Amino acid sequence: MLPETTDILNALVLMSNFVFVPALAYGSQLALGALGVTLVFGILRFANFSHGDLMAMGTTIVILLTWVLQANGVSAGPLPTALIALVPAIVVTAIIAIGIDRSVFSFYRKRRVAPVVLVIASVGVMFMLSATVRVIMGTDNRSFTDGERFIIRAREFREMTGLDEGLAIQTTQALSLVVAIVTMIALFAFLRRSRTGKAMRAFSDNEDLALLSGINPDRVVLVTWILAAALATIAGALYGLDKSFKPFTYFQLLLPIFAAAIVGGIGQPIGAVVGGYIVAFSEVMMTYAYKRFIAYLVPEQWEPDGLVQLLGTDYKFAISFIILVVVLLIRPTGIFRGAVIK
């Protein structure tokens, strides 16, 4: 009664197509977002509610630059033009982030107010950023991807392998993973090896000790915002390329991003990465309908009637939340023993 090899292969391809590949791409985007949140949390010690809208802001700039490039006939060949726009957009977003810090956050930091005041300030920033993004982009969906849409098309894959199921890999999905990995390697190398990176980690571990050792806090904060802006822009642009840009969705990304950061251990960069993939895979796996997958593996008479979907896709936020709650209940420090509980 064992299923045949082709059936198993078909089932695996099906899973890859609808669960593995999308979750990997989404996880990369979340991981980058969570890295930004966790860096700000580690160094500046507050949960930055405006991070989602900073991502939206960065993406907006990427889109505007992409339009300028496209109008001038520049393209990245098979890759999206947005990839070229990314670098200048990071610079602009970093300037915006530093400007926000100078005009809003630094005031409270200097006065050493309770972190929750900074959270409220970040809500104010969130309002203003969100409004600015909507003023520039409007509220509709905008797709700004171009170049080759697929690396492998489902039909080609079927013809190539002779299987019933196709595997499609979009350029944006592959790009998400590659860019995320490159960014993470660069970031970790920076944090581990460079002088500034070491100063940042020292500052995050013990602020007073770091100050006593002569670390310049202003420089650490400046670099933190540059990194946060870069990560936000990259994450936002990848998400926008993959799904399409809509201002409000970036606010909703805040919850999975926070969940990812907390699951991994807030303030721990490696935790943010792991957390991002955990949240993404849980979300996609819980909302996937397993009917066809099971149908390949079990004898015909056992085939399920329903969709075998654990949760409707509309409840994907619930999954981030459940993960969050479980972590808070069982291990509030997160997987990698994140900083500061109380």
Next chain:
Amino acid sequence: MTDTTVTGAAGVATRKSANADEAPVHAIVERRQSPLRAPLAFVFMGGALVATGYFQSPAVALTILNMSLVSAIMAMGLNLQWGYAGLFNAGVMAFTALGGVTAVLVAHPPVWEALQVGGRGLALSLLIVLAIVATIAFLVSATRGRTRSFLIFVTVIVGYALLRPVFGSAVGAIESVDPAATGFIGGFGLPITLSWIAAGFVAAAVAWIIGKVALGLRTDYLAIATLGIAEIVIAILKNEDWLARGVKNVTGLPRPVPYEIDLQQQAWFIELVERVYQNRLAGITDAAAREQALRQLVVDGSGYFVDIAYAGLFTVVLLVLLALCVRALNSPWGRMMRAIRDNEEAASAMGKNVTKRHLEVFILGSAMIGIAGAMMTTLDGQFTPGTYNPLRFTFLVWVMVIVGGSGNNLGAVLGGFLVWFCWVQAEPAGAWIIAQVTADMDPGTELYRHLQDIAAPFRLFVMGFVLLLFLRFAPRGILPEKVRHS
């Protein structure tokens, strides 16, 4: 305790900083406020509403007034949590929406047909859920370690497998009952004012669950947990059509006040209108014209009457809740809350159970927000889950509390009025500015069309700006908390 560490609103409490150039003396020592400050602020607010009635229309002013009253209650609820206890609730929207759905479930007449086909299934589902919860509760108390986790996991899986088919078929049956008009279970058909009380309890129950999980951890975690619960509550209300029709909305909820169309037929009401407008009517000599004018006045007047009746009801609720809050704040309990807020460690060392007090105040505040949510749905006469968004229903309430003065109940009320007024008026103001800017532009261009759409985000920008301005330059709000020293 000396008053050097006592400062105003919750988090604004400046931690005694090591560097001497910080914390200037005048920021610490309580400055005496004029006792006229609060009355003047409210008179000004009233003046703004009257001016709206005069320059725009009385209907606009009354609409703003009613929603302001509701907003004031929301702000008071949040003020209880933030102002008294320093708890960051980012899920105001969830409690508002829970209040709204409670209004539907209490006041909408039951849909018997739906209950007949699916009622039994729903009841069975509820039993299964209760059984799961009871089993887990038992396992938590009776077992330990790995076994416990494993058994709980098994219970959840088995329970879910049992629940899914029962619940699924019940929901399917209910939703297929005349989907265009009903397709949901309806409610109890009780007077809608009862739902205001029920909403308080529903919101309190949900707050208890969230509080149990997230309180006792960092304040940021409560913020994130409540942010999550808000998204989930809205997702449930949007998608569970059997409960309250989801995005198809429930309209035509019963009212606690008379309908305009009925009022216009009532002899006493027409007489009342005649009496109120007798000067104006006396000026008209022609009988037919007079009749015509009277009819128009009766139609207008019935609208005003309904709005004023709502305003009266809401004011009563507001005053009752305000009185309770003021009493609570001045009681030993309120003093304890402020002590905990200003220095958790010290309060804890004095033997106060910080987590428990936080849970209490979180539940109370959420209950108030739930009441306000039910009132809002009552005022609208409909429940529309699609319209709840966090900027409007969570963070705007935050602006109200910060602007009004956290820790001060009157401040929260004032903030509710003022911020709601600005929120409503910012859109026409934005539109007016855009109209001035685009006056000389060619209406055919892309830019012109784009500019027409930005009036709405304009007010988001204004609100963010106002929040940041207050947080920086007047962190204690318009009506600061009164700190008494004995």
